[in-house]
Amino acid sequence: MRSELFSAENLEKEHSQPGLRLQNAKLLKAELNGDFLARTGSMVAYQGQVTFEALGSGGLGKFLKQKLTGEGVPLMRIRGNGDVFLADNAADIHLIDLEPGDALSINGANVLAFDSSLNYDIKMVNGAGMFSNAGLFNCVFSGHGRIAVTTRGTPVVLNVDQPTFVDPQAAIAWSASLQTGYHRAEQLGFGTLLGRTTGERFTMSFAGQGFVIVQPSEEPPGGLAGAGEKKSSGSGGILDNIFDD
Known part of the structure; x- marks a missing residue:
């Protein structure tokens, strides 16, 4: 049988x-000899002796935070020996690749998989949460290991060496x-008054x-973005106590 497909x-x-490695730009391959964590439902194929265990958000504390915030990563633990495609x-x-001392704040919707050696928590986005793509809260990863993230299109990585401003639905x-x-990027004026x-x-x-x-894609806000003004102003209240680590 012959085809360009082969x-x-x-x-x-x-x-x-x-x-964790790239099979291609849109497919992740995990060559498994142990375990790693992945977004629930992201597996598209596997070979070998592999098991899947639902974890929810990854522990009781994260489960409670996810219920309060709407943010988090619905996870499964994948174990065994074989190849898994996501x-x-x-x-x-x-x-x-995160090194000791690194920490990455990321919208949970963009997390695909990560090494079990990494730590992650759900934390408030200080000062700008209600306007961010993730809502009031983001997932923060730290430790040593590899994480696979997704984007809608090819991204740009901006080095913050001067004042930097980003559309909240694209960050x-x-x-x-x-x-x-x-x-506030838009200047108030007569046109604004006219709608x-x-x-x-x-x-x-x-x-x-x-x-x-x-x-290069603007996705609608998630998490508590729509309810942020009602539930938190960024200081005080029960949420600050829960997320102030």
Whole structure:
């Protein structure tokens, strides 16, 4: 049988060491000898002796935070020996290696899989949460290991070496050490009073040393974005007590 479908670029890629790797731009391959964590429902194929265990959000504390915030990653633990392929509606997949001391704040909807050696928690986005793609809360990953994230299209990674402003629905992840806030981008004027708008009323602001990953797609806010004004102003209340680590 002959077909361009069987060309070398479409054949399964083999490696000598286990771990998370790209099979192609839209398909993640986990060469498994142990375990890792992945978004529930992301498996598209597997070979070998592999088991799947539902974890919810990854522990009681994260489960409670997810119920309160609407943010988090519905997880499954994948164990065994074999090859597992994962995807998310043909989104682009990117690998990020975290080193000790690194921390990444990311919208939970953009998390595909990560090494079990990594730690993650659900935390408030200071100063700009209600305007962010993730809502009032984001997932923060730290430790040593690899994480696979998804974007809708090819992203740009901005180095925050000067005042940086990003459409809140396009910012998917950033260095957790950055200071975040919000900035009114649209100037008030006669046109605004007549109901005219640029569609760019607010942007997220970033300051400090680090990077911001921006995708070329504006997704509607998640989490508590719609309820943020009612439930939290960024200080005080039960949510601050829960998320103030």
